[in-house]
Amino acid sequence: xxxxxxxxxxxxxxxxxxxxxxxxxxxxxxxxxxxxxxxxxxxxxxxxxxxxxxxxxxxxxxxxxxxxxxxxxxxxxxxxxxxxxxxxxxxxxxxxxxxxxxxxxxxxxxxxxxxxxxxxxxxxxxxxxxxxxxxxxxxxxxxxxxxxxxxxxxxxxxxxxxxxxxxxxxxxxxxxxxxxxxxxxxxxxxxxxxxxxxxxxxxxxxxxxxxxxxxxxxxxxxxxxxxxxxxxxxxxxxxxxxx
Amino acid sequence: xxxxxxxxxxxxxxxxxxxxxxxxxxxxxxxxxxxxxxxxxxxxxxxxxxxxxxxxxxxxxxxxxxxxxxxxxxxxxxxxxxxxxxxxxxxxxxxxxxxxxxxxxxxxxxxxxxxxxxxxxxxxxxxxxxxxxxxxxxxxxxxxxxxxxxxxxxxxxxxxxxxxxxxxxxxxxxxxxxxxxxxxxxxxxxxxxxxxxxxxxxxxxxxxxxxxxxxxxxxxxxxxxxxxxxxxxxxxxxxxxxxxxxxxxxxxxxxxxxxxxxxxxxxxxxxxxxxxxxxxxxxxxxxxxxxxxxxxxxxxxxxxxxxxxxxxxxxxxxxxxxxxxxxxxxxxxxxxxxxxxxxxxxxx
Numbered sequence: 001x002x003x004x005x006x007x008x009x010x011x012x013x014x015x016x017x018x019x020x021x022x023x024x025x026x027x028x029x030x031x032x033x034x035x036x037x038x039x040x041x042x043x044x045x046x047x048x049x050x051x052x053x054x055x056x057x058x059x060x061x062x063x064x065x066x067x068x069x070x071x072x073x074x075x076x077x078x079x080x081x082x083x084x085x086x087x088x089x090x091x092x093x094x095x096x097x098x099x100x101x102x103x104x105x106x107x108x109x110x111x112x113x114x115x116x117x118x119x120x121x122x123x124x125x126x127x128x129x130x131x132x133x134x135x136x137x138x139x140x141x142x143x144x145x146x147x148x149x150x151x152x153x154x155x156x157x158x159x160x161x162x163x164x165x166x167x168x169x170x171x172x173x174x175x176x177x178x179x180x181x182x183x184x185x186x187x188x189x190x191x192x193x194x195x196x197x198x199x200x201x202x203x204x205x206x207x208x209x210x211x212x213x214x215x216x217x218x219x220x221x222x223x224x225x226x227x228x229x230x231x232x233x234x235x236x237x238x239x240x241x242x243x
Numbered sequence: 244x245x246x247x248x249x250x251x252x253x254x255x256x257x258x259x260x261x262x263x264x265x266x267x268x269x270x271x272x273x274x275x276x277x278x279x280x281x282x283x284x285x286x287x288x289x290x291x292x293x294x295x296x297x298x299x300x301x302x303x304x305x306x307x308x309x310x311x312x313x314x315x316x317x318x319x320x321x322x323x324x325x326x327x328x329x330x331x332x333x334x335x336x337x338x339x340x341x342x343x344x345x346x347x348x349x350x351x352x353x354x355x356x357x358x359x360x361x362x363x364x365x366x367x368x369x370x371x372x373x374x375x376x377x378x379x380x381x382x383x384x385x386x387x388x389x390x391x392x393x394x395x396x397x398x399x400x401x402x403x404x405x406x407x408x409x410x411x412x413x414x415x416x417x418x419x420x421x422x423x424x425x426x427x428x429x430x431x432x433x434x435x436x437x438x439x440x441x442x443x444x445x446x447x448x449x450x451x452x453x454x455x456x457x458x459x460x461x462x463x464x465x466x467x468x469x470x471x472x473x474x475x476x477x478x479x480x481x482x483x484x485x486x487x488x489x490x491x492x493x494x495x496x497x498x499x500x501x502x503x504x505x506x507x508x509x510x511x512x513x514x515x516x517x518x519x520x521x522x523x524x525x526x527x528x529x530x531x532x533x534x535x536x537x538x539x540x541x542x543x544x545x546x547x548x549x550x551x552x553x554x555x556x557x558x559x560x561x562x563x564x565x566x567x568x569x570x571x572x573x574x575x576x577x578x579x580x581x582x583x584x585x586x587x588x589x590x591x
Contacts (some may be wrong), residue, residue: 012537023547042574049575150562150572163559166571182572
């Protein structure tokens with residue numbers, strides 16, 4: 001009678017199996033941790049978003065109140081100059097003068113219908129003046145910025161254009177500035193917060209479509225009935241058509 | 244290395260009786276360099292060519308001259324003379340009928356190739372090493388399923404005088420399958436060699452390597468189709484790796500096998516017969532890459548596989564169209580929408 005021995009498993013195979021099992025265990029553990037973290041982060045994002053909305057509504061209400069008070073007292077109240085400008089390139093790349101070309105490159109407006117957010121200060125105002133016939137710009141509302149970030153938001157990660165699909169991405173890059181969700185990003189951009197530069201730079205330039213309903217005519221300025229240059233609050237209407 | 248591998252020497256006259264055990268000669272552990280073998284084989288294979296060429300004067304045995312221009316004919320040299328149809332016909336050119344060919348072949352074409360001695364020796368060493376690897380021998384096509392051991396070393400095979408005896412020995416040691424394979428492979432040669440005294444082709448069978456240049460074996464193997472025999476002192480890459488393919492089925496005589504260390508040397512001593520020849524060193528001392536990868540030394544310093552999330556991002560979904568996408572970016576949006584709906588309802 002032949003005694004049936006257990007089949008001998010080679011040592012290297014045993015080691016391989018134990019290694020694989022250990023890796024699997026570590027991975028499931030990591031998954032559980034990640035899930036817990038995700039739930040906590042979602043709650044945090046919810047609370048933050050609510051706060052941002054409240055702040056925004058409060059600031060709008062304040063403006064309205066100020067305006068009303070001024071009207072009642074036959075006084076003047078001027079809204080503070082907007083801190084953020086949205087610029088959209090409306091003229092193509094051919095026959096672009098070198099100075100204009102380099103300024104547009106600095107603004108990241110290299111492609112037609114690309115849009116970027118720019119801080120409003122003396123330096124940028126002067127730059128915009130030089131490239132006015134090539135762009136249209138104005139003062140975006142919070143809602144416009146929100147729509148841009150959500151629908152056309154891509155991140156510059158490791159020099160690649162990666163879609164913004166999860167708050168985890170934002171937390172990874174901007175967590176050190178206490179910016180952890182999309183609403184934080186929108187607020188920072190809309191109110192030109194202390195980390196506007198970092199947030200703006202993390203975002204790839206917004207690549208918009210051509211406007212539904214078209215431009216008026218690109219050859220003259222907005223003031224003259226055309227399209228280029230400063231169109232202040234009306235930029236929001238245009239962006240909605242290009243989104 | 245603790246123990247060198249050992250090869251059993253069988254007694255040729257008996258059937259499977261073990262005569263002695265011999266340590267494996269160092270040549271069998273030489274690196275198997277197919278590139279060197281191919282190169283050497285391709286070049287040395289050219290050395291038994293016979294020159295061919297057209298006649299030196301073919302197409303030029305005329306006093307043809309061009310008629311020049313102005314006679315409404317092409318300027319090709321034309322055959323002189325008259326009274327025959329051949330006169331005035333074009334001559335000499337490769338395009339002319341009966342003209343000389345383009346670039347007539349010459350006998351002083353470089354027919355033969357020389358190869359560096361060291362390369363030749365490395366090639367032979369590689370080829371011998373390959374004959375010791377059963378998978379290579381089988382891959383080359385030899386039927387060695389019933390052969391006891393590879394390399395096959397037989398003592399007393401050199402004394403064999405009769406073809407019948409040799410055939411007997413080969414059968415006893417499992418070479419019959421290979422010989423049958425050769426017999427079945429006899430075919431008419433394709434091409435003109437058929438009527439140039441090379442009528443039939445056949446596959447290569449076993450190669451017997453003997454030591455004594457005057458042994459009786461030299462006549463015994465001749466009439467067995469496919470079998471070659473070669474002295475160990477005159478090993479030939481064309482016989483060891485026919486067609487440049489490594490792994491011929493080799494049957495060693497004991498004397499030849501034992502002489503290998505003297506001829507090729509070992510890794511510690513240079514060869515005597517091949518004066519000053521040292522075997523090639525291996526490119527890798529441990530060639531089993533999967534063993535290296537699985538070893539503790541390597542696995543101990545590896546980190547677990549990291550999936551780079553940046554490279555595996557999903558396609559962008561518009562959060563204003565996809566609730567799932569919005570949930571990931573703004574969990575509050577759902578609530579806000581809800582409030583608005585409720586407010587509108589209350590308003591109405």
